Amino acid sequence: MSESNKRRSGVLLHVTSLPGPEGIGTLGQGAYNWIDYLQKCGMKLWQVLPVGPTGYGESPYQSTCALAGNPYMIDLQLLHEDGWLPEYAPTPAPCAPQVDFETVRPEKDKWLRAAFAASRPALKRKKAFAQWAEKWPWLQDYALFMAIKQHFDQISWMEWPDQDIRLRKPRAMAKYRKLLQEDIEYYMFLQFLFREQWQRLRDYAHLHGISILGDMPIYVAEDSSDVWANAEYFQLDETRHPRRVAGVPPDYFSEDGQLWGNPLYHWSKLRAHGYAFWMDRLRAMGQLYDSVRIDHFIGFANYYSVKYGEKTARRGHWVPGPGKAFFAQVKKKVPEIDIVAEDLGAVNERVFDLLDYCGYPGMKVLQFSFDGGGLENPHDLRNFKENCVAYTGTHDNDTTLGWWKTRDKEVKAEAMKTLGKVDDGTVVWAMLETVFKSPANTAVAPMQDFLSLDTDARMNLPGSVGGSNWRYRLDGDALTEKLAQRMYQLNEKTMRL
DSSP: OTTTTSOEEEEEOOGGGSOOTTSSOOSSHHHHHHHHHHHHTTOOEEEOOOOSOBOGGGOTTSBSOTTSOOGGGSOHHHHHHTTSOTTOOOOOOOOOSBOOHHHHHHHHHHHHHHHHHHHTTOHHHHHHHHHHHTTOTTHHHHHHHHHHHHHTTTOOGGGOSOHHHHTTOHHHHHHHHHHTHHHHHHHHHHHHHHHHHHHHHHHHHHHTTOEEEEEEESSOOSSSHHHHHTGGGBOBOTTSOBSEEEEEOSOSSOTTOEEEEEEOBOHHHHHHTTTHHHHHHHHHHHHHOSEEEEETGGGGTEEEEEETTOSSSSSEEEEEOOHHHHHHHHHHHOTTOOEEEOOOSSOOHHHHHHHHHHOOOEEEEGGGGGSSOGGGSTTSGGGOOSSEEEESOOTTSOOHHHHHHTOOHHHHHHHHHHHOSOOTTTHHHHHHHHHHHSSOSEEEEEHHHHTTOOGGGOOOOTTOOSTTTTOBOOOGGGOOHHHHHHHHHHHHHTTOO
């Protein structure tokens, strides 16, 4: 990271988890208040999950477009104040402890459609919008994709009844562009609003000394404009269905492994085109974030391949990834990108070698430090080094309190060799202090840990879909002066101010 030689700290909290009156965290006042709070706590970094439009299961890692923004993060009150939504009359609701996506979607759709209807006659704004849209090469495909999905009742593009548009035949493309012109413009308009609000918030963060660490999944979703518009870059058959899909083998999180289902890349074809698809993705991330965490970085060294149609990830195999040749192109074509490598999982010498070549900071997770293995465990506290980002846990872990409560006596005894004598009431802050004291130049923890929250505040349970995944919301009343002072003192004590 660009400031990796400086000791600093941050908080992991997704945008949708921010407090506010719209049933879901947005880019509005709640986000500005959050940045103010981070500054008060002495933090320098705000880490978010992918901000794309969510698809199946509401996972931000299964987006309908890897380059687009989630329209449900658009703040309606800001639209009203900016003149896009003159008739807005909200009915504020208390901040529920979870996002109710089923209620949020239709309510926000109603107001976003109203903003679009109000904007169309405004020729001046429409001209500015048209000029803006020309800057984003992916936008036309995304907007057409979303309009067609809406036309076919939101079913996956692999099930669209019109085979010609599935295969992007020129006559079919022209037909649907004409037929769905208004909806195409609507989906483009939502991206205009998202980018406008995002950039204003990012500028505000910079003014307050806060950098944004974003997140980019290595894979894109099967049901996405990315795959539909770039089929040649994926391992698809002649009917455009996946031949093999991504996942990870059985591990700490799941005895069946994780069958993600994302189409795998056709790396030789990507290489033949100068990895242009990936270079465009990285440039887009640089336009959103100050630094970007590439999720499942190990997939560039070697990736796990599972036959399409398998029910679990047990029967897969490892395949060598593009490796150093890919990152040589990244360094040449997108030298400005600031990358953190999410190197969790099945790390082998090939992964270590690639990380060493790239020089990117990897990740260390203290919860994994007490699983045994001594120095062979990459997360053993003795393996924390300056060029890494250290965490208590990530969005895929249980909260630290929930983790602690479910550990057996042996693990707790091992942990107390490092933490000292702790119990349910003291373990979380002992873990936080250990991470912040570590040699890692960057220390980050989920907001749930600063609040000492239990398992019911967990963000995601890998290998599962639905339930409470991705629904956690922060209670704004929990952002007290007392907590801010304690977080500031933690930074001061560990020399991270």
